[in-house]
Amino acid sequence: MSGPRLRPDHRDSLSSFQYKGMVASKWAMIRPFFLILTLHSLAIYLFTRGFLLTRTELSSFSHCSDKSQSPCSIPSPTNNANASFLGDHPPKSESNGQCWTRPAVDRLVIIILDALRFDFVAPSFFFEEKKPWMDKLEVLQKLASNDRTSSRIFKAIADPPTTSLQRLKGLTTGGLPTFIDVGNSFGAPAIVEDNLIFQLANNGKRVLMMGDDTWVKLFPHHFNESYPYPSFNVKDLDTVDNGVIEHLLPSLLRDDWDVLIAHFLGVDHAGHIYGVDSTPMIAKLEQYNNILEEVVQVLKNQSGSGALHENTLLVVMGDHGQTLNGDHGGGTAEEVETSLFAMSLKNPPAPVATVLDKNYCHLDLDGKKICIGTFQQLDFAVTMASLLGIPFPFGSIGRINPELYALTGRTWETHNQCAEKFGSHSTLESWMLNYVSSLCVNTWQVKRYIDLYSMTSVIGLPAEDLRYINVLYSQAQGSWLDIMKFALSSENGTNIRITDNTASVLQRQIDSYSRFLEGVAELARFAWTEFNLMLMGFGLCVMLTSLCVHLYSIRTVHGLCKSYYPFSGSSASLRILTVIFLVAIRAVSFLSNSYILAEGRVASFLLGTSGILNLWFSSDTGEVAVEDLLFLVLNIIIRFSIESGISKETIGSSSSIVHSFGSTDIEKGWSLMIGLLELLPILALSILVVLIYIIISRNSFWKRLKHFYTMGNILCCMLMSVHWIVESNIIAASEELKNFGKTFAPRIIYSIGLLHFVLLALSLTINKKYIVPVSNPTDALAIVATSMLSAWSSTILILLGRQGPNVALVCILGAWCITRLKWAAQVDAESGTATGPIFNPMPVLQWSLLAVCLFFYTGHWCTFDGLRYAAAFIGFEHFNIVQQGILLAIDTFGVSHIIPVLSIPFLVISKHQISKKKHPDGLLFINLTQAFLIYGLITAFTTTLTIICVTIQRRHLMVWGLFAPKYVFDVLGLLVTDVLICVGSLFYY
């Protein structure tokens, strides 16, 4: 190795320049990090506000008895007439079987045809052009035109995201599910919010379910009987449908259910595979037509007085639409518009036409009239609940749909004594009265939800809109009170007849309730369903700007570097190109969902590629370094662990291998084996301790506090092994020891880590010379970095659990290999200078790839069920959002962000140590800045691509399942990286 050929005069000028610049340039070098952090935060804030809509799930449930709190209870004649209707008389549910509303139907048959487009059901003359897939469900059209009073086709409007799971959730809860429904079910699909199915089960209705197994996942314990069929195989058009057909018709003749749900999947799958305009799709529709015909036939046969289906409502509906290509998930008209067909088997009286046809009739067929109503899917839960007479789901914000309400015969019957007080007996008026009283409960229930939501949610609703809603509410309920008072006073003998204007009074009341409910729905839609493309665009722009700033500051630092050592820099262009290529293909791969799924393996593939390239580059000099080979072997280890992690993910359990060994029933002969397996991590831990001790003790410059840090780490490791031994139950320990090992050992470890960190920070701010007595900046940097790492490592280790020591060993070995790269030093020898990471970004790239690999290696993956929740409870029994949140964050980002970023200095240090030359002091920090900047740039670039991908794919089928979690993880990772770089720069410079 030839020494640096610096001309003496140049060196002189340098040193003076350097002394002047040193202090000032510390802040000059740190400033870009903070600028970038600010830009990233701003970009992410803006984008997230536009993209990720959040809603808090409330855990309250509606009960029959709640109605007494509402202003809608009409005092029944059995009660004291003087009792206030606001009062607290007992719930009447027991007395006459009425809960919140009077049941209008006895049984309900819901047939869901997944991805049912509106034009599958509506007659073709509603559209400009007749397409091959139209008019296939003729039975529904025939019913709608022949029995206009009892059956009807609706255009049902779904709310995005139009994926089956979110839609089923929306239909049953009557809310607007968003991507992040903050609540207890974080990660698990089961619905914990109040919902229609829960209310059915809770109020003694027997529910029979058949078809798509998503239902069973959403409602694991609610069905009396269920025949779920797997929905995963998109190519399979028939399994689910055949299963449903097998059970549907026989079930219709049974009387042991109250609500039947049959969910067909064929149309959805046919759309996904073949598109809408295809033979399989048409065949499917024709098949459904036949089935529906049979169903209607059976129902009609049984609809006589006293028969099984005397008062049954049949609902045939889609959960969402689909585009012509069969995609859905987004909010375009094709995806959102689905249809709903309802048929009541108890005919309503003739005046129904006045309700149905008054506002909503659209078109005339030649000869026959066919009407199509509109229906918001939001209203489904509450409408069904009111028809069945069960409490409305607590979080429902829908309105009882008047047309559907009018279709059922019993809503036209005068059932209320109060109605007589109005003196009106016209069927229309009694219907209106029924409807108004239902709407009153509906309004009260929605208001109750909105009040509770705005009080308790994480991100509330806009205050101004809330005020407007409140005004509407008080108007509506105020006028209702007036009417009620009027009615009561008439009962008390004044005998005022208000027949002349009953209808108009009630109509006004209906309108004022509707105004309130529509206002709420609008507010909710605004807050929970619409992407704000403006904000997203701004966020993306800021992100791109930050990339430019990043590149600019790299250039600036490079210029600074040049001022130290002027050199011509074209020799390493191949390496830079390689690095850019590798980063680019990794980033671009995120545009595909399958690459996101396979991210861990792809990262290890790229890491392996870079290792092989290293080997190739180093074979250039004729000698192959051991480190290169070791690195490849290490890569194999990482790769296998990642793959086993993925198989664990597929199985759905996050327990470690040791755990699964322990949990299964194995014969006694295995106990020794298990014991050995339990001891394995402790063995690895002791190797780790020795390694750490060697590393620390090799640094001879570090005098003070050295032993404190060493001892602290060794103590931590001992506590860790105690903790694991106690956890594994292989030794019968006393209760105190168990308690100590389980709770106090981890807590002591956390506090030692914190103590180390605080001590380091204090000694650096108060007196840097105390902890770093050496003048050589390379050694000083090494000391600070080592103590920084030792402060963090033990906490991260114990959170990782038993795999921790192995991970740490892999991490240390990998880092060692990367820092020892031969060809990294080779560049120095060739150009005679320490060129810094700008000319050789390969180690930084490997560092970053290794970090990504470690993330997956430690059993994480980019979904919320990939979080290792168990780690949050190490040392703690009870849940506390702050404590457990911090622990979970440290576990998630520890080994993949905290450790790699904080140990970046070693990259630079080792290079300066390898080259064994005397460098000007400032160069070390310039190189460190470069390394930080390049590391940050790699992370920022991949994250930017993720953001772009999410923007492009925001209507993708998997957007909520895959892209959005990936976005959240990437964005948080970027912020953590930025913050850590800032912290690191404050500590290290």
Next chain:
Amino acid sequence: MMAVSEITTPKAAALHLLCSLSLLVVHWVACNLYSWSLITHTSETLGLCLIVHGPIVIGVYSLVRRDRQHCSYWMAVARGLLGLPVGALVMAFGAIVLGAPVGIRYLKRTAYWSLLMSIFTFVPPACVFGSSRVDWHRIFAHFKPEESLDALVSLPAYGSVIGAWIGAWPMPLDWERPWQAEFSCVGISCTVLEARDHMHHCGVAALSFRVISIREIRCGFYHLRPLIFLVQVVSCLHHIRMPCTFVPMKKVNRG
């Protein structure tokens, strides 16, 4: 660079033609006679490739061995045969680093694939140069072919490795999309193209090595169109299906 040319253009062209033809024949036989494809009969097709292509490569490259005075034809063949397992070991190691599955189920396929890759990469220089360290270093470390013989040996080798890498890269893609399935069709036509390209190379060796290498990469890539499939199939047959089976399995277990 033009000065020392140990091998004439027609000879080089014939050599490449022969090698390519043998691959074509294998492809034709596998497709039409046995109706095998790499996806359905991975190890059988690879074995056939090995049996037909291997002897031809060894035989042909031994003919153009460098030190003819000291080394007989059979000696060169023996060198090639010796290089075959060594190269296979290196290739297998590389494949495993990059993600090839390990296990008894995959042993046969990985072995066949590594042997075939070894024939593409290791065997030609072993036949031509023997164990001359200087030559190996010149060819593989510097990436600078100085003579036409070097190019004859090194460029296909680089092409195969890069082609195999590129073939491995799109593995995580979900193979439901139709354009991805067209990989195999392109392969056949390109093998023919490639034969023509090779003649150019050997004739116009004076071109700067960058240009050649780019073209050669393309050639190698095409040459390796079947190989791309090999990598996909051999190393990750279960990975390819991963995106399709992966989500469902998760679903099943939840339910």
